[in-house]
Amino acid sequence: xxxxxxxxxxxxxxxxxxxxxxxxxxxxxxxxxxxxxxxxxxxxxxxxxxxxxxxxxxxxxxxxxxxxxxxxxxxxxxxxxxxxxxxxxxxxxxxxxxxxxxxxxxxxxxxxxxxxxxxxxxxxxxxxxxx
Amino acid sequence: xxxxxxxxxxxxxxxxxxxxxxxxxxxxxxxxxxxxxxxxxxxxxxxxxxxxxxxxxxxxxxxxxxxxxxxxxxxxxxxxxxxxxxxxxxxxxxxxxxxxxxxxxxxxxxxxxxxxxx
Numbered sequence: 364x365x366x367x368x369x370x371x372x373x374x375x376x377x378x379x380x381x382x383x384x385x386x387x388x389x390x391x392x393x394x395x396x397x398x399x400x401x402x403x404x405x406x407x408x409x410x411x412x413x414x415x416x417x418x419x420x421x422x423x424x425x426x427x428x429x430x431x432x433x434x435x436x437x438x439x440x441x442x443x444x445x446x447x448x449x450x451x452x453x454x455x456x457x458x459x460x461x462x463x464x465x466x467x468x469x470x471x472x473x474x475x476x477x478x479x480x481x482x483x484x485x486x487x488x489x490x491x492x493x494x
Numbered sequence: 495x496x497x498x499x500x501x502x503x504x505x506x507x508x509x510x511x512x513x514x515x516x517x518x519x520x521x522x523x524x525x526x527x528x529x530x531x532x533x534x535x536x537x538x539x540x541x542x543x544x545x546x547x548x549x550x551x552x553x554x555x556x557x558x559x560x561x562x563x564x565x566x567x568x569x570x571x572x573x574x575x576x577x578x579x580x581x582x583x584x585x586x587x588x589x590x591x592x593x594x595x596x597x598x599x600x601x602x603x604x605x606x607x608x609x610x611x612x
Contacts, residue, residue, distance in 0.1 A: 426517070427517065427520070427521050427536070427542075428521075430517060430518050430520075430521035430522065431521050431522065431532075434583055434587065434589040434590070434595075435514055435515065435517070435518035435579060435583045435587065435589070436579050436580035436581075436582075436583030436584065436589050436595070436599065437580070437589075437595045437598065437599055439514055439575075439576060439579045439580075440576045440579075440580065440598065440599040440602040440603065441598075441602070443576065443602050443605075443606055446569075446605075446606055446609055450609070462612040463612070464608060464609075464611055464612030465608075465609050465612035466612075467608060467612075468604075468605045468606070468607070468608030468609035468610075468611070468612055469605065469609060470605070471601050471602075471604055471605030471608055472601070472602050472605030472606060472609070473605075474601050474605070475597070475598045475599065475600070475601030475602035475603075475604075475605060476598065476602065477598075478594050478595075478597045478598030478601060479594065479595065479598035479599070479602075481594050482592055482594035482595050482598065483592075483594075
């Protein structure tokens with residue numbers, strides 16, 4: 364079960380991160396929002412948009428597979444590792460500024476995920492008696 | 495915080511939590527089988543569509559919410575969703591509150607709030 368969660372969350376993080384990075388790449392391509400048709404055309408004409416949508420679909424199927432066994436409360440909490448991954452990648456890919464407070468918050472998120480990883484999965488795998 | 499911001503915040507927590515619970519209900523049907531049969535069974539039952547409807551509603555509410563406050567504050571206030579899903583999971587699916595789960599999820603909610611502060 365540990366392996367199922369590990370692979371599942373890795374795949375989920377990959378899809379989630381891919382989606383966010385592609386949305387940003389697409390936004391950079393389209394430029395700042397203007398209420399005209401040309402902006403909409405720029406948004407839908409770049410391939411990034413479609414990679415982002417594919418990432419959403421991948422996330423959905425991965426998440427529904429994880430939820431077959433995973434308790435939704437801790438799983439939803441753990442999915443917030445995405446915040447950390449996207450923060451770090453936005454620094455390297457887009458040169459975004461990271462504040463010390465953000466780095467500290469990221470460390471707290473990672474500490475929380477380490478705690479969840481140490482939660483014994485078999486004991487924790489409960490839900491409905493038959494599930 | 496204005497009343498309107500508070501209303502959108504409350505709606506956001508409600509739709510997000512509702513969506514996750516509906517998805518969990520869809521995913522955890524013990525008689526749904528495996529593989530393709532499981533996906534077909536999920537698509538034929540209402541839970542997954544109820545979940546999708548909640549998330550569509552949340553999308554609209556989130557946009558409205560972010561039109562009134564900065565994204566960082568949205569992330570900060572949105573960290574409460576983690577607590578809400580955790581509590582609702584215990585209430586509706588009898589998910590256990592092991593010490594590691596409570597500490598881990600609380601740290602994650604705090605961490606997300608701190609990132610929002612930064």
